[in-house]
Structure formats: structure tokens, C-alpha cells
Amino acid sequence: MLKKLNDGLHDLRLDAGLPSARSIRDRIGKDAQDYWIVNHQAVLDTFQRPGLPKLGRLELIVAVLSEDAGRDDPEGEVRRFKGLWKQAYDETVAQASVQPPTDAAASGVGDEARTPTQDVGETHQQGTSAEEEPPPDLDEAAARVDYAEESLKGLIINAAQALWDDKDALRVFLGVVRRGEGFVKMADAVGESRPANATFYGVESREFEVTPSPARHELVMLHRFLRKHRVKRQWSFTYLGEKTGVPSDDWIRWYTHDELPTREAVVAFSHVAHLTVEDHVLLLGLWEAAHEALKAQRCFEDLPERISFDEAWSMRDPATPALWALAGVTGEEQRAYGPDLATGTAPAFIVAGPPGSGRSTALLNISRALLAAHARVVLVAPKASPLREVADQGGVVDCFVRDDLSTAELEAPLSSASPEEPVVVVMDDAEVLDKCDAGRLLKSVVQHGFEEGTALVVGCREDKLPFGLG
Structure with a gap:
């Protein structure tokens, strides 16, 4: 079941266009202390390490990839992977019951057992702290990764990158790749858009850095202000949605995607948080600055590259x-x-x-x-x-x-x-x-x-x- 979970993650990433670990990290965003909620190494570990990943981290990654993959029901995808995780967890606990675990393993299982009931905001905080060892897979033979196959996937991705500007050579290369059983889907994915480097498959290379939005600074300042007051009051997104009248799904999307909330949502947040006059004015000022920066960004994006x-x-x-x-x-x-x-x-x-x-x-x-x-x-x-x-x-x-x-x-x-x-x-x-x-x-x-x-x-x-x- 653990291998099924990992294979499903790789398939979802393929459907999402093979985004890099840093891209996924950026989409998830930062917490109130301006730390990454899930750093890019933690994203890689979720895909690469043989043990069970943290549930909260898994949910955030799946939510981002499901949206990028254009899935009709991203929340349903999150629930499906959560079900796979619980089945893998139950298998781990059942195996541990017949084979005495080490102290470290017992501690790891206990930590993960508490994860399913945690609020999303609490899970975010775990993503920025020191990583604990996940419970070991006690039947490693059943879920052992075929590292030769994984390395081959990495080589395919790196070769597609190198040949990207030579479309004829890329077409011939991917035609050869498609002859291999199980590689057709990967060939289709790397043929549609230039892939990020293949660190997900155990091949060491430098990550592809996504150029930040010109309006990112203004958005970060606004999100940081909202997070500070939300975390201070220990509000979950569900509670925030109920109190403001703005759907919790919208708050989660704005929180994780560097998107600008609506002005009505920001005003509602200010009212339910009972902000002081100074903080209310500051919040609206931050929103106006972000709105103007995004408007200017769209103007630049509409300009022609050359004009006589x-x-x-x-x-x-x-x-x-x-x-x-x-x-x-x-x-x-x-x-x-x-x-x-x-x-x-x-x-x-x-x-x-x-x-x-x-x-x-x-x-x-x-x-x-x-x-x-x-x-x-x-x-x-x-x-x-x-x-x-x-x-x-x-x-x-x-x-x-x-x-x-x-x-x-x-x-x-x-x-x-x-x-x-x-x-x-x-x-x-x-x-x-x-x-x-x-x-x-x-x-x-x-x-x-x-x-x-x-x-x-x-x-x-x-x-x-x-x-x-x-």
C-alpha cells in the first residue's frame, strides 16, 4: 500500500506537468513566521523516502498537484490519498504488532497517529520544524523502490531538457522512450512542457527556480499580516469561513497560492478579528498596494515584446x-x-x-x-x-x-x-x-x-x- 501511495504521487506529478520541488514549495507558501510551510527538501522526501510521509504534508502537496493537473475534484483527490495513507499506516501498525519496534520507531508511529486529527494550521507549523523520522517500513521487500527504474526516469527527464530546443531530436528520443512499457505517460508529459530537473527520481541536479511574480512582495506582506492575526487567534480555515461568510476553500486557496483575497474578504476579516483602527487601516493599505502591483503586472504582461x-x-x-x-x-x-x-x-x-x-x-x-x-x-x-x-x-x-x-x-x-x-x-x-x-x-x-x-x-x-x- 505504501508503494501504491508513492506511485500515485508520481503519477499525479506527471499529470501536473512535472513541477519542481521548489515550485510545489512556493505554491504551498509560508507560515506566520515567514518560514516555508513545507520546504523543498521535505517535498522531495515525500516522493523519495521509503517510509510513510507526514499526513499534513501529503495533503498540502496533493492539493497543489491536483489543481495543476486540472482535476475536477481536488478535494476528492486529497481524500483519496488520505485514504491510501491510512491504509498504509494501518499496515505499518499491524506489522509492528507482531514485531517489536525500536524506541525511535514507536515514537514515530505515535507522532503520525496524532496527525489525522490536527488542524491544517497546526500541520503547517510541523512542516517548518525539524523533521522526525517516519515509522519504518517493516516489510521493505514488498515496497522496495526499483532504483534502476527510478534513475532511468531521471535520465529521461534530463535528456528531454537537453533536447528541448531541438524539436526533431526530442521527437525521435521520445518515440524511443514510448517503446518501453510503462514510460508512455512520462514521454507524453515531458513532450508537452519543459520539465523541471529530475530530483524526484534520485538523480542529483540543481533545482529549476521559478521566477517570482513582480507583485510577490506586496502579496507576501498582505498574507503575512493575515497569517499573524489568524495564528494569534488559533483560527482554522473552517472557522474563518464560518465567521467571515467567505468559503473556507477560498481562504485556503489564497493562503497557498499567493493570490489576492477580495477586498470584501479582507474587510470581513478585519471585523471578525476586531482589529484596531490602526491595524484596519494598515490591512486595507496592504491590500491596495497588492492590488495596484498586480494591476501593473498585468499591464506589463499585456505589452508586446517589440513595437515599431x-x-x-x-x-x-x-x-x-x-x-x-x-x-x-x-x-x-x-x-x-x-x-x-x-x-x-x-x-x-x-x-x-x-x-x-x-x-x-x-x-x-x-x-x-x-x-x-x-x-x-x-x-x-x-x-x-x-x-x-x-x-x-x-x-x-x-x-x-x-x-x-x-x-x-x-x-x-x-x-x-x-x-x-x-x-x-x-x-x-x-x-x-x-x-x-x-x-x-x-x-x-x-x-x-x-x-x-x-x-x-x-x-x-x-x-x-x-x-x-x-
Whole structure:
């Protein structure tokens, strides 16, 4: 029965797409003290060790894998594995009754016997403490793992990883694997999605790390706050569901999946926990921060990987004024955005970042946008810059490429500026010209540009804002 339990776990993992131990650990989450409820080594032990795993740990792992596998009734899967565990446990106890156990074994059996009646929250705490030895399998011959077969499974998975980018070679390899009795299901699983490393099958390798969500920090802070108050009051999820009117299944899902609870659920939690005004405000603030972070994440996920200037330019509002500059594209509504240099607190815009961060490309797109809107532009590029590529386009009044710039040189192109026919200075690597003679004139553009029909766009390092612009 113990072997049947272990085989069932491996089959469930196959159906779930072969997630890594760390992936399963991350899905289960952390406890109130910010420790992993089940660390990744404990996940591996559940699959690999010949003895009986802890019941609470088994339930959490099965719940995660059942959802990933798309099972219609994840709770039913948990109950099925719980039944297998109890049968394996009964066999262990029956065998121990006819063969005197060691003191350590007796202690282990007693610990496991208490596990089925524990609350889920208490089981979580066990997952973070030092691991106790499970009761030994006294009939190891019946449940002995075929390590040659397990190693072969590991080699198949590692080979599929290595061949993943060569689809023809992968197809031929998996065709050979499918000829082996009992390996068809594994071949199908590793052919659908790139598998994690094969540590589940006793083959040592580095785990595949899943990139955390950009909104994970905000979610962790919110979940940590909820866990602290839930554990403090020793509430089970069933009790929490009854008191808040939010199904316990929802609380469990939010708890283990790094998902954002609904605002109504958070407010209900605050009321039933009788939080102070300060804690209530803090809780809602944490929820708002997580909600905004997830919203921003979805916007980024919707953005195209590459977009041309013409595509981005077509997303602008046709009524945008001549001094509106294209700075980027938002993902939520797929529209262009950027500053209007004719409005705001100053007729200036700064593109800051370290070398190689893309600021010169941003300046190039801003220049193209201004020229496309029939504004006139003065380019300043003391170092090699993409700005020089548009120096000969119509609308470019002048282009300065030396590492010095005099007031007289800059005054000439700016003298023809007016609110009706503005002139914009677009400058790359501005920190190089910080001490140039024209610095005072550039500062004057920022102070009086609205009246004179001039504006300034500067690209520089974030720690080197030039000309005393402040």
C-alpha cells in the first residue's frame, strides 16, 4: 500500500506537468513566521523516502498537484490519498504488532497517529520544524523502490531538457522512450512542457527556480499580516469561513497560492478579528498596494515584446499638440503616452538611467515624435548617439556633436522660437556638458520656456543631473 501511495504521487506529478520541488514549495507558501510551510527538501522526501510521509504534508502537496493537473475534484483527490495513507499506516501498525519496534520507531508511529486529527494550521507549523523520522517500513521487500527504474526516469527527464530546443531530436528520443512499457505517460508529459530537473527520481541536479511574480512582495506582506492575526487567534480555515461568510476553500486557496483575497474578504476579516483602527487601516493599505502591483503586472504582461515607432505613434490621440513627446506605450489599454512640453510645471523632461539602459533610444523616439508633429528640434549629442541618425531630417534646426557648447552657438537656433513655432533642445549624455558655456542658457529655457516657445529634453545618468536643474 505504501508503494501504491508513492506511485500515485508520481503519477499525479506527471499529470501536473512535472513541477519542481521548489515550485510545489512556493505554491504551498509560508507560515506566520515567514518560514516555508513545507520546504523543498521535505517535498522531495515525500516522493523519495521509503517510509510513510507526514499526513499534513501529503495533503498540502496533493492539493497543489491536483489543481495543476486540472482535476475536477481536488478535494476528492486529497481524500483519496488520505485514504491510501491510512491504509498504509494501518499496515505499518499491524506489522509492528507482531514485531517489536525500536524506541525511535514507536515514537514515530505515535507522532503520525496524532496527525489525522490536527488542524491544517497546526500541520503547517510541523512542516517548518525539524523533521522526525517516519515509522519504518517493516516489510521493505514488498515496497522496495526499483532504483534502476527510478534513475532511468531521471535520465529521461534530463535528456528531454537537453533536447528541448531541438524539436526533431526530442521527437525521435521520445518515440524511443514510448517503446518501453510503462514510460508512455512520462514521454507524453515531458513532450508537452519543459520539465523541471529530475530530483524526484534520485538523480542529483540543481533545482529549476521559478521566477517570482513582480507583485510577490506586496502579496507576501498582505498574507503575512493575515497569517499573524489568524495564528494569534488559533483560527482554522473552517472557522474563518464560518465567521467571515467567505468559503473556507477560498481562504485556503489564497493562503497557498499567493493570490489576492477580495477586498470584501479582507474587510470581513478585519471585523471578525476586531482589529484596531490602526491595524484596519494598515490591512486595507496592504491590500491596495497588492492590488495596484498586480494591476501593473498585468499591464506589463499585456505589452508586446517589440513595437515599431510607427505602431506606437498610431496609438496616440490624434488631437495631441505639437509639443507632445512619445515616451512609451501602456499595456492596459494599448495606448501611447508621453509628456506635453507645453504644459506642466516646467517645459522640460528628463530621461535618466545608467549607460546601456536605453535612454538614447528613448530620446530618439521623442525626437521623431516631435518632428512628426512638425515641431522644430535642436539636437545635442556630444558622444556617439542614435540622435545623430536624424540630424538631416526636416525640422532639425541644428545638431551639435562636440563636447562643448557655447551660449552663442545655442542662442542662434533658439532665437527664432515662439509659442506658435516652438523649438525643443534634445540633449543626450548631458552630464558631459554640465560645465559648458551654454549651461546658463539651458537653465533659462527651463525657467522661461513657456513664454519664449522653447523646451528641453535631457538624457543623463540618474546621479548626474546637469546645469543645476534640481
